[in-house]
Amino acid sequence: MLNIDSLQNGIVIDHIKAGASMIIYDLLQLGKLDCCVAIIKNARSEKYGKKDIIKIDGDIDIDFNMLGFLDPNITVCVIRDGKIQEKKKLTLPKELHNVIKCKNPRCITSAEESIEHIFVLGENNRYRCAYCEQEYDSKTAKQL
Amino acid sequence: MRHLIDPLDLSVEEIDRLLATATDIAADRSRYAAVCTGKKLATLFYEPSTRTRLSFEAAMLNLGGSVLGFATADSSSATKGESIADTIRVISCYADICAMRHSKEGAPLRAARYSKIPVINAGDGGHQHPTQTLTDLMTIRQRHGRLSDLTIGLCGDLKFGRTVHSLIRALSRYENVRFVLISPEELRVPDYVIHEVLEPKGIAYKEVTSLEDSMPELDILYMTRVQRERFFNEEDYVRLKDSYILTPAKMALGKPDMAVLHPLPRVNEITLEVDDDPRAAYFDQVQNGVYVRMALIMMLLGLSGPQIAEQGKGEE
Numbered sequence: 001m002l003n004i005d006s007l008q009n010g011i012v013i014d015h016i017k018a019g020a021s022m023i024i025y026d027l028l029q030l031g032k033l034d035c036c037v038a039i040i041k042n043a044r045s046e047k048y049g050k051k052d053i054i055k056i057d058g059d060i061d062i063d064f065n066m067l068g069f070l071d072p073n074i075t076v077c078v079i080r081d082g083k084i085q086e087k088k089k090l091t092l093p094k095e096l097h098n099v100i101k102c103k104n105p106r107c108i109t110s111a112e113e114s115i116e117h118i119f120v121l122g123e124n125n126r127y128r129c130a131y132c133e134q135e136y137d138s139k140t141a142k143q144l
Numbered sequence: 145m146r147h148l149i150d151p152l153d154l155s156v157e158e159i160d161r162l163l164a165t166a167t168d169i170a171a172d173r174s175r176y177a178a179v180c181t182g183k184k185l186a187t188l189f190y191e192p193s194t195r196t197r198l199s200f201e202a203a204m205l206n207l208g209g210s211v212l213g214f215a216t217a218d219s220s221s222a223t224k225g226e227s228i229a230d231t232i233r234v235i236s237c238y239a240d241i242c243a244m245r246h247s248k249e250g251a252p253l254r255a256a257r258y259s260k261i262p263v264i265n266a267g268d269g270g271h272q273h274p275t276q277t278l279t280d281l282m283t284i285r286q287r288h289g290r291l292s293d294l295t296i297g298l299c300g301d302l303k304f305g306r307t308v309h310s311l312i313r314a315l316s317r318y319e320n321v322r323f324v325l326i327s328p329e330e331l332r333v334p335d336y337v338i339h340e341v342l343e344p345k346g347i348a349y350k351e352v353t354s355l356e357d358s359m360p361e362l363d364i365l366y367m368t369r370v371q372r373e374r375f376f377n378e379e380d381y382v383r384l385k386d387s388y389i390l391t392p393a394k395m396a397l398g399k400p401d402m403a404v405l406h407p408l409p410r411v412n413e414i415t416l417e418v419d420d421d422p423r424a425a426y427f428d429q430v431q432n433g434v435y436v437r438m439a440l441i442m443m444l445l446g447l448s449g450p451q452i453a454e455q456g457k458g459e460e
Contacts, residue, residue: 106269108248112227115254123340131250132271135336 007079010035013054013067014075018042021052024070027099028062030054048073065093069127094121100136107132146444147256147263151274151314158443159314163282165439165449166432173206173435175450179442180209186239187213188231188255189266190222191247195408195430196266196275200243203437212239229258236260241445243275244268262444270304275440276407277310279433283425284364286432287403292319297358299326299388300368300413302333307407308368309337316341323349324358328387330380331370355388359397365390367406367413367426390414395421405429 016024021039030037035058045051067074068090076088096119102109108131109115118130127136148154154162169176185204189197192215201211217223222231228246232255235242243264244252249271256263267273285291296315298308302325312333315321323342325333332351342349352358359365370385372378390404395418406414406426418424442449 104249106247106249106271108228108246108250108254108268111248111251112254114227123344129250131253132269133249133336 006082007055007057008082010058010079011056011060012077012079013056013064014051014077015045015048015073016052016054017071017073018048018050018052020071021054024054024067024074027066027070028064030056033058033060035060063093064088065091066096066099068092069096069099092121092125095119095130096127100127102129102132102134103137104129104132104134107134145260145262147252147259147265148274148440148444149253149256149263149265150272151277151310152317153274156317159278159281162278162436162439162443163285165442166278166282166435167286168449169435169438170432173438176207176438176442178208179447179449180204180207180445183207183209183241183445184239185209185211185213185441186235186242186261187211187215187266188235188242189213189215189245190217190251191245191267192216193245193267196245197243199430199433200264200266200275200437202434203441206434207438207441209240209441213242228254231255232259232263241441264440264444267306270306272310273306273407274310275433275437276307277314278436278440279429280307280311280366280405280407281314282432282436283405283429284403286428287425288363288401291315292321294318294320294363295322295324295361296364296366297324297326297355297362298333298366298368299355299358299390301331301370301384302327302368303331304371305368308333308366311366312337313341316345316347321347323347324362325349325351326353326355326358326388327351328353328384330384331387355390356394356397359394359402360399362398362402365398365402365404367404367410369406369409369411369413386412388413390418392417392421395423398423 021041038055040053042050043053064076069092077084078086098117100119101117107129109117119127119136120130122128187197187200197215204211228251236259241262243266244255245266246268249269251268252263252265265272265274302308367390372381402423403425404423408426
């Protein structure tokens with residue numbers, strides 16, 4: 001059994017689908033942090049069999065709501081003085097910036113690489129490209 | 145600063161005012177001949193569209209302004225790799241307002257985010273064409289005196305036809321409007337139009353394949369062209385391009401006061417004989433398009449016309 005010290009102050013992102021932790025690491029740009037970040041892959045999970053966990057040792061200000069878009073099963077806990085101070089409720093963000101890409105070949109984002117891919121949450125909790133309004137295919141999202 | 149990217153960027157009240165101005169212009173456009181003196185319109189047409197470009201240019205010239213711009217992407221800096229954002233920043237230094245046509249969907253919205261002048265979407269791929277929608281609304285109101293209590297048949301390419309999507313969204317804001325969606329299976333209106341526009345608002349609609357069967361109930365018949373440029377596959381285009389052709393025999397099935405609209409250009413979906421029918425309104429649309437664009441330019445530049453000035457005097 002691999003042991004990683006408990007956090008005193010920080011954030012634990014738990015119940016990540018096994019194998020998806022590096023995607024989240026990149027999306028949250030955790031590589032830019034100065035503090036200690038632990039990625040635990042394929043940890044045992046009673047509920048899912050295997051799961052990934054990310055532990056961040058330090059106070060950071062990140063919009064975790066995009067995790068709600070990626071996988072609603074993910075949990076985010078804020079640790080203070082070694083105890084869980086808050087379990088963040090993940091909601092779908094109103095906008096996603098460079099989280100998913102518009103696949104419409106007629107969209108301006110396909111012609112200019114520098115344009116940020118922005119998706120806006122619409123009715124029925126569906127995301128549409130801010131530019132061409134093409135709906136994002138959730139089947140493709142699960143492949144992220 | 146206001147832009148017009150989507151037809152719904154304007155409220156129903158703003159559209160009412162804009163159409164009132166356009167109707168006043170139609171009555172005597174000479175009174176508006178100096179409203180835009182000293183103002184410049186840039187027409188940024190990355191995709192050729194003679195009709196829309198000339199309509200915008202005619203509108204600005206009618207208002208006493210001047211025009212500059214390009215008619216194809218080949219004659220713009222886009223060929224050198226310049227981004228939309230950079231182009232509009234530059235154009236903002238040259239003109240007071242611009243109209244942009246682009247093959248890529250969302251390009252005018254991208255421009256609006258960086259522009260210092262009002263941007264009018266003059267058509268972006270298969271997405272939106274708001275000034276065509278305003279033109280359609282003006283023509284419908286001209287023919288029926290209202291935009292509510294109408295049964296509107298939309299026929300042909302309802303999948304890629306941006307004018308169709310825009311018109312449905314614009315008309316869905318009026319009372320007791322009913323749609324008959326006439327198309328081959330392959331060119332049905334996209335699901336999102338039904339699930340996000342029609343059904344949430346409880347708007348009556350039906351999807352059918354027969355134009356003949358639908359004719360008797362229509363107040364408006366909006367014909368569309370199956371557009372070659374929207375297909376990636378030539379075979380599909382050839383198979384579907386002649387799905388619906390409006391003839392005098394089919395017109396005979398329609399109401400006496402039905403109006404036939406078409407965004408033009410047509411190919412063969414309306415036979416030439418139908419042009420002589422008084423219910424053919426598609427050339428009225430072309431004329432109305434100039435008036436609507438005049439009214440829109442004035443609105444976005446915050447300029448008052450003689451009509452507004454006279455109303456103001458009356459209120460004093």
